Amino acid sequence: MELGMIGLGRMGGNMAQRLVLGGHRVVGYARNPDTLREIEKKDIVPAATLEALVNELKSPRTIWLMVPAGAPVDETITALWPLLIPGDIIIEGGNSNYKDTQRRAQMLATSKIHLVDAGTSGGVWGLQNGYSIMVGGDEQVIEGLRPIFETLAPAPDKGWGRVGPSGAGHFTKMIHNGIEYGMMQAYGEGFAILRHKQEFNLDLHQIAEIWRDGSVVQSWLLDLTAAALAENPGLEGIAPYVADSGEGRWTVAEAIDLDVAAPVITLALLQRLQSRDSDSFSNKLLSALRNQFGGHAMKKE
Template sequence: MELGMIGLGRMGANMAERLVRGGHVAVGFDPTPAARELAASKGILPVSSLAELVDQLPAPRVLWLMVPAGQIVEDTLAQLVPLLSRDDVVIDGGNSFYKDSMRRADMMSLHGIHYIDSGTSGGVWGLAEGYSLMLGGDAGAVERLRPILSTLAPASDRGWGRVGPSGSGHFTKMVHNGIEYGMMQAYAEGFAIMQGKQDFALDLHQVAEIWREGSVVRSWLLDLTSNALGGNPSLAGIAPYVDDSGEGRWTVAEAIDLNVSAPVITLSLLERLRSREDDSFADKLLAAMRNEFGGHRTKQQP
């Protein structure tokens, strides 16, 4: 098949390259000339505008957006709609909020354009390992994409599927990322406990390697944890600051709206926020309270 990839960053360029390796034709657009030049070296056909991208593709067209969620998606769609034709398919493979995807699907349907929301997982490893794809939208439109999806996924019959109507793909990915927050936090806390047991002088990389085989806590995240510890056992040079890209917040908000208890995901999100406090007022107040009720000495800040 032929596909237009909009956004040639790490994810978009790698996905387009995987499609090219699988025998498809990928035409790519990115506003950054360097990204287009790099894409060309991987067999992707670069173009310098959205209009040129649309012109290069036979109708009905398939376009895949791999751009940051939010206003950039809105602006890209506003530019695309006048250029597209009925029965074209636009896939948003980024981490858009699922309610935005539902609204956009309704808007695009007014123009006869199919809008598919694809929760996409795989990160920088997707080029080699394949991508996990959770798709929401019209079943017939998704079926048309089968050759592309089969190539992007780890296997033609595994790792991808239509999960429901418009919005469900991004909703599923949102929850997926919330679960990821909790799993990452549990690993981080467990390894921190072991690191703190100085009497045993544990080799954390060795422990991770042992756990990778046969243990009930083995996972791809543990594989990546082992890689990190193997390359930098003391994590030297890494600041204790953990960012978040929004999906954890959305998952917690949705849990509250649905009256679903999600303490692990919620606390893992709060821990990420906690990591960003260079001068924690809360910690200072905790120390002051201990001093007030128990006479526990406070430490002076240097």
């Protein structure tokens, strides 16, 4: 098969390369001439404009977007729309809010253009290991795209599937990332306890390696924990600041809307927010209150 790829950052570029290695023809759009030269070395056909990308593809065209969620997706779709014809397909592989995806799918359907949402997990390791892909959209359209998903997945029959109509792919990926928040928080807290038990002088990397095989807490996240601790056992030079890209917030909001208790995911999100407050007024007030009612000592800056 052939397809266009818009968004050739690290993940999008790796996905395009995996598709090429799998025998697909990929046309990549980039405004930067240096990027065009780089992708051409990887047998990706370069396109300096959206018009050039569309013209390089035969109808019905398939164009995969890997651009940041929000306005960039809307802007890209708005620019692409006049260049497409009925039957063309846009695959949106970023971390968009599923409600935006439903809106975009309905909008494009007025021109008989299909939108497929492909929630994609795998990070920078996907080129070697394959990607987990949660797909939403028309069943018949997705079936026609099967060769693409089978190539990107860890195996043709593993790691991908249609999970429901438009929006379902991004919704499922949102919950996936919410679970990821909770798992990462648990690993972080557990290893922090181990580190603070100075009596035993524990080797955290050794423990991570032990847990990687045969343990009920083994996972890819634990593999990455072991790799991080091997590289930097004390995590020196890393600020205790944890960013979030939005999916955890959306997951918590959805849980509230659905009256579903999600305390672990919610607390993991709140811990990320707390990590960014280097001058916590709330913690200062807690210390002042303890001093007010109990005369407890306050630590001065």
